[in-house]
Amino acid sequence: MSNSSNVQRSNEDGDVTVEGARMSFFDHLNELATRLKRALLAFIVAFVVVSSVPYPLHPFGGPNSLFGYNFLVITLVRLAEEDYKHYNFYVNSVISPITIFINVSLVLALVISLPVIFNEVYGFVAPGLYLREKKAVRKYIAPFAVLFTIGGLFGLFIIFPLIMKILLSFYAAFALQDLVELTAFVNLMLLIPVLTGLAFTFPVFLVPLVELKILSAKQLSSARKWVYIIVALGVSIANPDPTDLSSLPIIIPVFILYEITILIAKRVEKNRLKAAAAAEEARVPS
Numbered sequence: 001m002s003n004s005s006n007v008q009r010s011n012e013d014g015d016v017t018v019e020g021a022r023m024s025f026f027d028h029l030n031e032l033a034t035r036l037k038r039a040l041l042a043f044i045v046a047f048v049v050v051s052s053v054p055y056p057l058h059p060f061g062g063p064n065s066l067f068g069y070n071f072l073v074i075t076l077v078r079l080a081e082e083d084y085k086h087y088n089f090y091v092n093s094v095i096s097p098i099t100i101f102i103n104v105s106l107v108l109a110l111v112i113s114l115p116v117i118f119n120e121v122y123g124f125v126a127p128g129l130y131l132r133e134k135k136a137v138r139k140y141i142a143p144f145a146v147l148f149t150i151g152g153l154f155g156l157f158i159i160f161p162l163i164m165k166i167l168l169s170f171y172a173a174f175a176l177q178d179l180v181e182l183t184a185f186v187n188l189m190l191l192i193p194v195l196t197g198l199a200f201t202f203p204v205f206l207v208p209l210v211e212l213k214i215l216s217a218k219q220l221s222s223a224r225k226w227v228y229i230i231v232a233l234g235v236s237i238a239n240p241d242p243t244d245l246s247s248l249p250i251i252i253p254v255f256i257l258y259e260i261t262i263l264i265a266k267r268v269e270k271n272r273l274k275a276a277a278a279a280e281e282a283r284v285p286s
Helices: 025-052 072-082 096-128 131-139 141-173 182-199 202-211 217-222 224-238 245-283
Strands: 006-010 016-020 088-090 179-181
Touching: 025 072, 025 096, 072 096, 072 182, 088 182, 096 131, 096 182, 131 141, 131 202, 141 182, 141 202, 141 245, 179 182, 182 245, 202 217, 202 245, 217 224, 217 245, 224 245
Parallel strands: 088 179
Antiparallel strands: 006 016
16 A cells, blocks of 8 residues: 555554555555456456467367367366266256356466465555564465465365266266266366365464464364364365265375474474573573
């Protein structure tokens, strides 16, 4: 939030932030609208690029091309179909293929434009944050991106094939034809990485709360059993696999991450005590 006249404020811990002194409510709304427009523009540009870029290895020609042009989005869906080529894919609506094309393009565009969207959101709220809060946010941007990426890839290459294997195994039991509805297949392929990616990022939200003294390692430890129960129920509800067999590969890594979070929280508190002791020694005259 830019402003020609600024004031400083501080909290009980001595953190300082700069606030605009003359920005009215409508000034804030105007800035919010401007930043939302930038974020929306970044998303639209990403969508146009993703939905029009060709498959780099074979941009033109071939039996699966559309008007002689191999769209990257269509090629990605075709490659996913190849992994289940022993099943026959079909659509139940004439508009299903273009719906799939748009949905995949939207998800990829959102992923690509997320850095710009986050930057605009952070740019709007940052002037109202204390210095320590700003450091905490910036410190965990990279870990969030890394954990979300790892969780997304884990979901795409481990959980999604496992779910499909479990779901398709019931075809033979019910003597069904090897038919798979393409829209449901693609939607599931888009949903699973998002769920697992978000599930892997929770340490990024807990550790800063410990640093800000909102949570403690003791509280995290004592809440362990309830967290495990809630996570298990949440994964079971969100998981499209009705057998819940594929929930275990999601739950176990989340439990491990929670234990790692507790260890990190203990280290944060230990370092805080060391820093406080060193500061106390510095104040004591020799």
